[in-house]
Amino acid sequence: MIEIDGISKTFGETRAVDALTLEARDGQVTGLLGPNGAGKTTAFRILYGLMRPDTGSVRVDGLDIATDRAAAQSQLGALPDTHGLYPRLTARENILYFAHLQGVSRPEALRRVETYVPVLDMAEIVDRRTEGFSHGERTKTALARALVHQPQNIILDEPTNGLDVMSVRALREMIRRLRGEGRCVLFSSHVMQEVSALCDRIVVISNGRSVASGTPDQVREQAGREDLEDAFVELTGSKAERA
Amino acid sequence: MSRFSRADVVFKKELFEHLRDRRTLASIAMPALIGPVLIWFMFQQMASNITAAQDITIPVIGAEYAPEFVDWLAQNDRVEVSTATGDPAEQVAAGELDLVLSIDEDFGRRFEQSRPARVKLYFDQSNQKSQPKLRRVRGLVNAYSRAIASLRLVARGVSPGVSQPIALQDVEVSSAQRLTARLISFVPMFLLIAAFAGGLAAAIDSTAGERERGSLEPLLANPVSTDALALGKWLAATGLACGALVLSSVAMVAVFGNLPLFELGVQLRIGVPEIVALGITVLPIAALAPALEILIATFARSIKEAQAQTSYLMMVPMAPAMAIAIMGIKTAPWMSLVPLLAQTRLIHETLAGEMPAAWEFAVAGISAVFTALICVQIVARLLRREKVVFGR
Numbered sequence A: 001m002i003e004i005d006g007i008s009k010t011f012g013e014t015r016a017v018d019a020l021t022l023e024a025r026d027g028q029v030t031g032l033l034g035p036n037g038a039g040k041t042t043a044f045r046i047l048y049g050l051m052r053p054d055t056g057s058v059r060v061d062g063l064d065i066a067t068d069r070a071a072a073q074s075q076l077g078a079l080p081d082t083h084g085l086y087p088r089l090t091a092r093e094n095i096l097y098f099a100h101l102q103g104v105s106r107p108e109a110l111r112r113v114e115t116y117v118p119v120l121d122m123a124e125i126v127d128r129r130t131e132g133f134s135h136g137e138r139t140k141t142a143l144a145r146a147l148v149h150q151p152q153n154i155i156l157d158e159p160t161n162g163l164d165v166m167s168v169r170a171l172r173e174m175i176r177r178l179r180g181e182g183r184c185v186l187f188s189s190h191v192m193q194e195v196s197a198l199c200d201r202i203v204v205i206s207n208g209r210s211v212a213s214g215t216p217d218q219v220r221e222q223a224g225r226e227d228l229e230d231a232f233v234e235l236t237g238s239k240a241e242r243a
Numbered sequence B: 001m002s003r004f005s006r007a008d009v010v011f012k013k014e015l016f017e018h019l020r021d022r023r024t025l026a027s028i029a030m031p032a033l034i035g036p037v038l039i040w041f042m043f044q045q046m047a048s049n050i051t052a053a054q055d056i057t058i059p060v061i062g063a064e065y066a067p068e069f070v071d072w073l074a075q076n077d078r079v080e081v082s083t084a085t086g087d088p089a090e091q092v093a094a095g096e097l098d099l100v101l102s103i104d105e106d107f108g109r110r111f112e113q114s115r116p117a118r119v120k121l122y123f124d125q126s127n128q129k130s131q132p133k134l135r136r137v138r139g140l141v142n143a144y145s146r147a148i149a150s151l152r153l154v155a156r157g158v159s160p161g162v163s164q165p166i167a168l169q170d171v172e173v174s175s176a177q178r179l180t181a182r183l184i185s186f187v188p189m190f191l192l193i194a195a196f197a198g199g200l201a202a203a204i205d206s207t208a209g210e211r212e213r214g215s216l217e218p219l220l221a222n223p224v225s226t227d228a229l230a231l232g233k234w235l236a237a238t239g240l241a242c243g244a245l246v247l248s249s250v251a252m253v254a255v256f257g258n259l260p261l262f263e264l265g266v267q268l269r270i271g272v273p274e275i276v277a278l279g280i281t282v283l284p285i286a287a288l289a290p291a292l293e294i295l296i297a298t299f300a301r302s303i304k305e306a307q308a309q310t311s312y313l314m315m316v317p318m319a320p321a322m323a324i325a326i327m328g329i330k331t332a333p334w335m336s337l338v339p340l341l342a343q344t345r346l347i348h349e350t351l352a353g354e355m356p357a358a359w360e361f362a363v364a365g366i367s368a369v370f371t372a373l374i375c376v377q378i379v380a381r382l383l384r385r386e387k388v389v390f391g392r
Helices: A040-047 A069-074 A091-101 A106-119 A135-147 A165-180 A192-198 A216-223 A228-236 B007-020 B022-054 B067-075 B088-093 B107-112 B128-155 B175-184 B187-198 B200-213 B216-220 B226-257 B272-282 B285-299 B303-313 B318-326 B333-337 B341-351 B358-382 B386-390
Strands: A002-011 A014-024 A029-033 A055-060 A076-079 A153-157 A184-189 A201-206 A209-214 B056-061 B079-083 B099-103 B119-123
Touching: A002 A040, A014 A029, A014 A040, A014 A055, A014 A184, A014 A201, A014 A209, A029 A192, A040 A055, A040 A153, A040 A184, A055 A069, A069 A076, A076 A135, A091 A106, A091 A135, A091 B007, A106 A135, A106 A165, A135 A153, A135 A165, A135 B216, A165 A184, A165 A192, A184 A192, A192 A228, A201 A216, A201 A228, A209 A216, A209 A228, A216 A228, B007 B022, B007 B200, B007 B226, B022 B175, B022 B187, B022 B200, B022 B226, B056 B067, B056 B128, B067 B079, B067 B128, B088 B099, B088 B119, B099 B128, B119 B128, B187 B200, B187 B226, B187 B272, B187 B285, B187 B341, B200 B216, B200 B226, B200 B285, B200 B303, B216 B226, B216 B386, B226 B272, B226 B285, B226 B358, B272 B341, B272 B358, B285 B303, B285 B358, B318 B341, B333 B341, B333 B358, B341 B358
Parallel strands: A029 A184, A029 A201, A076 A153, A153 A184, B056 B079, B056 B099
Antiparallel strands: A002 A014, A002 A055, A201 A209, B099 B119
16 A cells, blocks of 8 residues: 655756655556656655655555655565666576565575566576566566565556567566555556556646546546546646647 | 665675676786786896896907907806907997997007007997996906006006005996886785776676666665665675785785796895785775775766776875875874875885884774775765765
8 A cells, every 4th residue: 555645846946746645555556647757757766765755755554655764665566767687697686686685585585586487478588697688578577576575565667668569468467466466556657558458546647746536437537538548638738639 | 674784685796796797807807917917027028138138248340359358258257259240330220239349450569569459349328228238348348457457567566556546346236136126116006906996897887887777776775775785885896806906916926936036136025924914904995995986986877987987096096105205205103094195104114124013004904994984884875865866
């Protein structure tokens, strides 16, 4: 369970996040939908404790990220905007490193890696050095790395960006599995189909503010549009539509 | 959970990752070995020059005009006489011969008349290599001249001492000895370079590299304090720098143990205990240098930028040594507390044959490690700053 309560963040003159409030529940997939530059990445950076908000607070399973940072981070699995790997380590070693940083024992971590290999279709790459991995292979490895400590809450920042069809499928399959296990999944996207295909709840964000939230149906209703894509354009005030 | 828990995980991963990379290993081994290899080559070069001066061949023109003189020359130890032909001036100028001794046709006649017999010595002043040989030939000719003069005076019933109001005695300070001392003075600089270069690749890769690859953000999302991260990264770079230093010291010991010192008649002031003392002196620098490098590289946005900025740091090992050598700064007790300056002072004393006391090594070492820990602490704080992490 992730509770974001009125967070704001300003960089110089730019208000990246503006009094954003959001709740992501266990056993649900919550989508943070917004155009590029809407403040999704900044909101997530605040969420996993890398940035301090100017105002507002974030709680993960009831733990305040500002005061109980380490405990809250243990309950989070993050696939940030940049999810670089260590090129001289194999995919397996990359995953094990983060497992150890999370305090997972070696045998337990090794066992978990084995369970992700078939789901993420990593059998061929798991023991290869990540130098020269394709974008899809890197994202899969980074995802396994984010999940290896079995966090209750998973945050994925635009996870399907630049992935091929097969990788997107594997990723969706993984997200559904996590929901089935009763975990809380929060992911951001600027792609409509993505969100409507997966999410139980949607929060539409524009210029750092939440402009609509609820189930896909409720969002359509709030915007007064039948098609979710139209609703998105209406809500975020895309310039392309006005032109 | 302590501030530093899981620093061991970071340390092990960083060390493992770098030991696996051939390029990193090369970047550790090359600067560590370049010093010993250079010293080896310089010494070999020097030895061959000196040997060349000792075994000399004197090309002589007109040997037939002064057979006794030439025989006398050839009887000297390690001297051979050869017959030269052609224009001596041309051959010496062209560098074909180092020098030529040309005996005048009139030599025999003038000698018998007790008038100065003429001998010309052709040489090239700009040919540095021929200088020892030249000195030797001059010395031989003068020695013969003096010996004949003494005999003539004795034949005339005069004491030979009459012609020699002053007896100048040459005290030869072997040039080999001086050159060896100069080579030895390079040893600490090479050891310092090994310490500074050994951890550099790891220091840059684990900071600026982490940022450039985009692995810093996911790393910081783990429940590990930045204190633990900075400590682990520093320890790994320090381990590699220490490895480079040990490698360099061992190579130095091997080189000095196998130099042709005896043949050159050189007494070496540096032995295994001195090199070990130098290694121990420089060891804390192998902890300080990576800390400084990590601190600088944390600010850099890319690996390239970090490499450019840390390259200035490579001048640091030479600065205190140069300050003392060139400006002749007197070593003072307060220097023991200033890292690098303290080590430079200890090195000077060790090389001068006055082994410093154990506590002096300890004080210098502690001040260096303490400074390193301050740097690590600053890095840990920087990693908590958004501007540093995200480069805004």
